[in-house]
Amino acid sequence: xxxxxxxxxxxxxxxxxxxxxxxxxxxxxxxxxxxxxxxxxxxxxxxxxxxxxxxxxxxxxxxxxxxxxxxxxxxxxxxxxxxxxxxxxxxxxxxxxxxxxxxxxxxxxxxxxxxxxxxxxxxxxxxxxxxxxxxxxxxxxxxxxxxxxxxxxxxxxxxxxxxxxxxxxxxxxxxxxxxxxxxxxxxxxxxxxxxxxxxxxxxxxxxxxxxxxxxxxxxxxxxxxxxxxxxxxxxxxxxxxxxxxxxxxxxxxxxxxxxxxxxxxxxxxxxxxxxxxxxxxxxxxxxxxxxxxxxxxxxxxxxxxxxxxxxxxxxxxxxxxxxxxxxxxxxxxxxxxxxxxxxxxxxxxxxxxxxxxxxxxxxxxxxxxxxxxxxxxxxxxxxxxxxxxxxxxxxxxxxxxxxxxxxxxxxxxxxxxxxxxxxxxxxxxxxxxxxxxxxxxxxxxxxxxxxxxxxxxxxxxxxxxxxxxxxxxxxxxxxxxxxxxxxxxxxxxxxxxxxxxxxxxxxxxxxxxxxxxxxxxxxxxxxxxxxxxxxxxxxxxxxxxxxxxxxxxxxxxxxxxxxxxxxxxxxxxxxxxxxxxxxxxxxxxxxxxxxxxxxxxxxxxxxxxxxxxxxxxxxxxxxxxxxxxxxxxxxxxxxxxxxxxxxxxxxxxxxxxxxxxxxxxxxxxxxxxxxxxxxxxxxxxxxxxxxxxxxxxxxxxxxxxxxxxxxxxxxxxxxxxxxxxxxxxxxxxxxxxxxxxxxxxxxxxxxxx
Numbered sequence: 010x011x012x013x014x015x016x017x018x019x020x021x022x023x024x025x026x027x028x029x030x031x032x033x034x035x036x037x038x039x040x041x042x043x044x045x046x047x048x049x050x051x052x053x054x055x056x057x058x059x060x061x062x063x064x065x066x067x068x069x070x071x072x073x074x075x076x077x078x079x080x081x082x083x084x085x086x087x088x089x090x091x092x093x094x095x096x097x098x099x100x101x102x103x104x105x106x107x108x109x110x111x112x113x114x115x116x117x118x119x120x121x122x123x124x125x126x127x128x129x130x131x132x133x134x135x136x137x138x139x140x141x142x143x144x145x146x147x148x149x150x151x152x153x154x155x156x157x158x159x160x161x162x163x164x165x166x167x168x169x170x171x172x173x174x175x176x177x178x179x180x181x182x183x184x185x186x187x188x189x190x191x192x193x194x195x196x197x198x199x200x201x202x203x204x205x206x207x208x209x210x211x212x213x214x215x216x217x218x219x220x221x222x223x224x225x226x227x228x229x230x231x232x233x234x235x236x237x238x239x240x241x242x243x244x245x246x247x248x249x250x251x252x253x254x255x256x257x258x259x260x261x262x263x264x265x266x267x268x269x270x271x272x273x274x275x276x277x278x279x280x281x282x283x284x285x286x287x288x289x290x291x292x293x294x295x296x297x298x299x300x301x302x303x304x305x306x307x308x309x310x311x312x313x314x315x316x317x318x319x320x321x322x323x324x325x326x327x328x329x330x331x332x333x334x335x336x337x338x339x340x341x342x343x344x345x346x347x348x349x350x351x352x353x354x355x356x357x358x359x360x361x362x363x364x365x366x367x368x369x370x371x372x373x374x375x376x377x378x379x380x381x382x383x384x385x386x387x388x389x390x391x392x393x394x395x396x397x398x399x400x401x402x403x404x405x406x407x408x409x410x411x412x413x414x415x416x417x418x419x420x421x422x423x424x425x426x427x428x429x430x431x432x433x434x435x436x437x438x439x440x441x442x443x444x445x446x447x448x449x450x451x452x453x454x455x456x457x458x459x460x461x462x463x464x465x466x467x468x469x470x471x472x473x474x475x476x477x478x479x480x481x482x483x484x485x486x487x488x489x490x491x492x493x494x495x496x497x498x499x500x501x502x503x504x505x506x507x508x509x510x511x512x513x514x515x516x517x518x519x520x521x522x523x524x525x526x527x528x529x530x531x532x533x534x535x536x537x538x539x540x541x542x543x544x545x546x547x548x549x550x551x552x553x554x555x556x557x558x559x560x561x562x563x564x565x566x567x568x569x570x571x572x573x574x575x576x577x578x579x580x581x582x583x584x585x586x587x588x589x590x591x592x593x594x595x596x597x598x599x600x601x602x603x604x605x606x607x608x609x610x611x612x613x614x615x616x617x618x619x620x621x622x623x624x625x626x627x628x629x630x631x632x633x634x635x636x637x638x639x640x641x642x643x644x645x646x647x648x649x650x651x652x653x654x655x656x657x658x659x660x661x662x663x664x665x666x667x668x669x670x671x672x673x674x675x676x677x678x679x680x681x682x683x684x685x686x687x688x689x690x691x692x693x694x695x696x697x698x699x700x701x702x703x704x705x706x707x708x709x710x711x712x713x714x715x716x717x718x719x720x721x722x723x724x725x726x727x728x729x730x731x732x733x734x735x736x737x738x739x740x741x742x743x744x745x746x747x748x749x750x751x752x753x754x755x756x757x758x759x760x761x762x
Contacts (some may be wrong), residue, residue: 022053043082049214051199053228060222060229063236068222078135078198080219083113087132089139090157090164097155097164100172104155106164115143115153120182122175129173131218133188133196135159137389142188148211154181158389167387177611184609189213190577191689198224199272204577209607225256250274254318262304263290267535267571278504282536285509286478288452292410294445295396295475300386302332306395308474308505315353319342335360338376366433372417382413402426403439407709408449444475451482459487466498477509478499485511489521496525504534511540517546530560538564539571572601579609587618595626613646614649620652624659632656640669647676651683662693681714688720697724705733708740715744731761
């Protein structure tokens with residue numbers, strides 16, 4: 010599912026979560042916060058202020074945390090930025106921040122490209138940066154893409170490159186920066202987006218503006234009833250849901266929401282599908298690359314497999330570390346093995362210069378600095394990696410992976426770091442098992458990596474997320490040759506391995522998928538069921554009978570629930586439309602794709618998929634007009650220009666088709682398919698010489714793709730331009746030394762000279 014819905018998942022990149030974990034109970038003990046019109050006490054919940062009446066010490070501790078400041082009504086006590094007429098200009102867009110009475114405003118480029126005033130309604134996060142939410146109508150709260158650096162005390166832009174244009178996904182008024190859609194799940198207590206599909210508006214509510222007691226302990230209504238009754242009647246957990254690590258994971262993860270209503274006592278994998286170790290998210294050794302938060306990292310660690318949980322290191326209310334410096338680590342990593350670990354032995358004498366090779370008390374002697382290196386997100390927010398890697402400068406040399414040594418010794422080289430480690434530890438550290446070689450090969454689409462990935466899947470010492478990610482990559486690289494691997498992984502007791510198998514099945518030939526993962530349609534975990542039914546979207550399922558048919562229908566309802574839970578996500582509606590296309594439900598697919606376009610008209614994939622649906626159903630005129638409209642909306646998207654070109658070919662408009670193909674080649678010059686199609690189109694209208702010249706220039710500029718070379722050779726022979734064709738044939742022969750037909754051609758071309 011992750012690869013098939015990659016575009017959707019990439020848009021779910023939750024870019025607004027700052028370094029704080031989660032937040033909520035805004036100092037109700039000391040002052041009364043401003044009235045928030047979005048607060049609504051949902052069924053089973055209570056007003057957050059009632060918690061403090063009995064649990065004052067816990068509420069006071071929580072109020073000091075950054076968690077308690079994740080979101081707040083904007084007023085003089087919560088806004089940290091300079092709104093005294095401050096100005097910020099980026100790429101010609103001027104933004105001014107000012108106050109009018111007790112209210113805060115921003116004047117900047119609006120959704121229509123014109124300057125406009127917007128009132129700041131809420132603060133978002135506390136440190137090291139604070140963002141601001143404004144209401145642009147229809148209940149939509151948008152996060153400004155200019156934030157306040159609380160350390161340097163200055164405004165800065167969160168983006169990179171050029172600012173997005175109004176009306177597109179990544180403009181600050183667009184879907185990506187919409188609080189109701191992207192951020193709401195992790196910044197308030199029992200948030201409910203309440204998107205209205207008929208109008209495209211929101212009626213969002215929550216129990217408390219920020220995250221509070223009930224976010225982690227569950228709705229408190231039954232608990233209060235029990236407490237006020239004053240009886241000794243036994244009540245499980247005193248009327249509250251049991252608090253476990255799944256509560257933390259719901260927000261501290263890169264994931265796709267499958268179902269709303271996640272909270273304490275509810276399984277993480279029944280509400281979310283976590284992102285696996287993809288090369289756009291993680292370095293080959295598993296260190297964090299993109300903004301993935303803590304779940305995927307920590308799942309890789311030996312600590313997670315030993316049963317260590319968040320609250321072993323972090324205080325639950327203050328959200329601070331339980332001890333200072335290395336003391337948090339030496340809770341377990343001491344000279345004597347702790348009794349709690351039976352299958353793991355974390356004991357050892359680590360907090361000494363003999364191990365760290367740095368003076369006690371220095372930065373290099375801190376466990377976290379070597380084993381939890383920081384990476385900065387949102388430009389000012391350093392976060393520590395939770396995979397607890399051992400520094401490997403040799404992997405940095407091989408694959409560009411960061412290592413902690415050069416975090417402090419930035420002026421030195423990776424080679425210096427490796428040589429220094431050789432002096433300290435000998436060379437054996439270079440031979441330590443690592444997942445980096447397998448995943449680095451997979452990232453380069455090297456089929457040789459399949460065997461290394463298979464070894465990871467078979468390794469009992471590997472974490473489930475590593476094995477699940479490995480089988481997903483095996484499926485992507487291996488085609489029908491890895492059917493047995495996928496089927497075996499589908500029988501794993503680990504749900505993350507089964508999730509990887511379901512995703513891998515999407516790369517198998519459709520006719521093999523049901524036999525490989527059919528059993529996963531009845532999996533106990535919702536994330537696996539949704540991935541399985543998605544992979545079977547265009548597979549033959551007409552012969553499903555009995556229990557298998559019932560399992561498919563149940564999993565299909567899970568998929569529908571996923572689409573409903575993300576009714577305001579254009580990427581999800583697009584993905585659901587693709588599934589319906591695979592099921593040959595053309596009318597339903599068209600409706601889903603049109604919903605996606607209405608939610609985000611700049612989403613190129615939805616336009617392209619709708620155009621392809623029309624093509625597949627014989628509606629060529631609609632297909633061409635849809636592509637034409639998509640190309641106008643996103644003229645810089647080479648895939649849309651290419652698709653439009655093909656639709657023009659079908660309409661026998663070769664002049665227009667060649668123009669669009671030239672645009673696609675200009676926008677994606679390395680794409681061999683675009684170049685080859687353009688060459689064929691030029692040849693078809695008698696411009697074979699132009700086609701041959703274009704392909705020859707491509708080869709000269711370093712593109713020696715065999716398909717491109719083969720096409721160029723055909724045109725060279727047609728034009729009887731034998732010397733140039735010979736050079737192309739000799740280049741292709743270097744890639745295909747066993748091609749006897751090509752060897753004969755070269756002999757003939759040499760003779761023709």
